[in-house]
Amino acid sequence: MTPSPRPLSVRQLNRLRVIEAIYREPATSRADITRRTGLARQTVSTIIEELERASLVEERCATDAAPARNTGRPPILLSLVPGAAFAVGLDFGHQHIRVAVCDLSGQPVVDDWSPAEVDHAPTESLDLARELVSHALTSAGIDRDRLLGVGMGLAAPINKSTGELEADGILPGWHGIRPAAEMEARLGIPVELANDADVGALGEKVFGAGSAVEDLVYVRLSAGIGAGMILAGRPYHGALGVAGEIGHVLADPRGPICRCGNRGCLETIASPVAVAALLERSTGRPVTIQTLLALVAAEDRGARRAVADAGEAVGKVVSALVNIVNPQLVLVGGELAAAGDVLLDPIRAAIERHSVAPAARSVRVTAGSLGPRAEVLGAAALILAQAPHMLAERVLR
Numbered sequence: 316m317t318p319s320p321r322p323l324s325v326r327q328l329n330r331l332r333v334i335e336a337i338y339r340e341p342a343t344s345r346a347d348i349t350r351r352t353g354l355a356r357q358t359v360s361t362i363i364e365e366l367e368r369a370s371l372v373e374e375r376c377a378t379d380a381a382p383a384r385n386t387g388r389p390p391i392l393l394s395l396v397p398g399a400a401f402a403v404g405l406d407f408g409h410q411h412i413r414v415a416v417c418d419l420s421g422q423p424v425v426d427d428w429s430p431a432e433v434d435h436a437p438t439e440s441l442d443l444a445r446e447l448v449s450h451a452l453t454s455a456g457i458d459r460d461r462l463l464g465v466g467m468g469l470a471a472p473i474n475k476s477t478g479e480l481e482a483d484g485i486l487p488g489w490h491g492i493r494p495a496a497e498m499e500a501r502l503g504i505p506v507e508l509a510n511d512a513d514v515g516a517l518g519e520k521v522f523g524a525g526s527a528v529e530d531l532v533y534v535r536l537s538a539g540i541g542a543g544m545i546l547a548g549r550p551y552h553g554a555l556g557v558a559g560e561i562g563h564v565l566a567d568p569r570g571p572i573c574r575c576g577n578r579g580c581l582e583t584i585a586s587p588v589a590v591a592a593l594l595e596r597s598t599g600r601p602v603t604i605q606t607l608l609a610l611v612a613a614e615d616r617g618a619r620r621a622v623a624d625a626g627e628a629v630g631k632v633v634s635a636l637v638n639i640v641n642p643q644l645v646l647v648g649g650e651l652a653a654a655g656d657v658l659l660d661p662i663r664a665a666i667e668r669h670s671v672a673p674a675a676r677s678v679r680v681t682a683g684s685l686g687p688r689a690e691v692l693g694a695a696a697l698i699l700a701q702a703p704h705m706l707a708e709r710v711l712r
């Protein structure tokens with residue numbers, strides 16, 4: 316007989332509260348779970364038994380902790396079994412696809428990537444991503460039924476209500492394609508799509524330099540320029556989902572026409588591609604982003620000047636954002652972040668000069684700590700954030 320939905324939903328809700336308590340604070344005692352959930356002690360014990368039978372929760376004795384007052388024995392600490400479920404992250408850069416598979420503790424068990432012509436070859440890129448995911452799961456020995464879902468970062472504005480790209484000229488090859496649905500059809504697993512800078516911000520917040528910070532801006536300087544924001548501890552995407560498009564803020568009214576159709580956007584003068592193109596003009600030979608970084612490291616005067624000027628332009632736009640959202644931390648990611656202080660010092664100087672003094676004083680500007688893995692780990696974190704809910708629904712329906 317099918318149980319009535321109401322008692323079942325209460326059970327699921329209680330189970331969710333217990334899973335959430337253990338997920339947010341691993342190695343926690345039954346007494347702490349009881350206190351934090353406000354549930355009766357017996358209810359907590361019953362749910363934990365269920366979760367242990369489902370191999371979702373494990374206990375260990377805290378030999379180094381103070382003995383419990385009532386028993387005199389070391390307390391038993393509960394954690395989720397890290398390998399009970401996994402989340403997949405996919406990062407579609409302009410010229411690469413990266414995959415990471417994270418366990419429930421957030422630990423990446425696989426991290427792999429492949430070069431790809433993402434901008435101009437969407438179908439081939441989606442097929443390649445499917446192969447990367449399959450290979451990652453096989454190499455780690457993970458069954459598909461232990462996957463919670465796939466988070467997917469893509470370098471374009473994403474409409475959060477339709478899941479489609481608001482790209483127009485920004486990613487023309489992807490026009491009319493619904494990337495999440497395409498990926499879902501290839502993998503047979505739920506896929507959540509997000510903007511690359513947004514997942515980069517989330518990656519740094521969950522796993523990186525932003526973990527103790529409630530208000531941060533992550534600036535991605537890759538082939539394009541974008542910003543992801545965490546405000547009051549939560550990702551901020553705006554009404555449609557396209558907040559943070561700083562690459563398309565006016566930086567030079569007489570600058571070149573941008574791929575978005577406007578003139579003089581920040582991207583046209585400060586993206587790594589624009590900076591490399593400047594050097595191509597002066598050196599007369601092709602300059603890739605890798606060549607550009609090598610020239611900066613070799614103290615090439617022209618390359619350092621070009622990167623510093625780009626930093627100043629980025630800093631002017633970010634200084635306005637600093638005034639508007641008053642972040643505690645600005646993290647710089649994307650390929651150009653590897654230029655280090657040659658890039659970061661002019662960003663800091665521009666904020667110092669153009670932001671209102673208290674906002675400038677309270678913000679720190681540094682490179683992200685995850686490097687090229689920020690986006691893919693953030694994409695996995697999109698799914699891990701929903702893990703307690705998904706597990707509560709899945710275990711003992």
Ligand SMILES: [Zn+2]
Pocket residue numbers: 562563564573574575576577580582
């Ligand atoms: Zn533009």
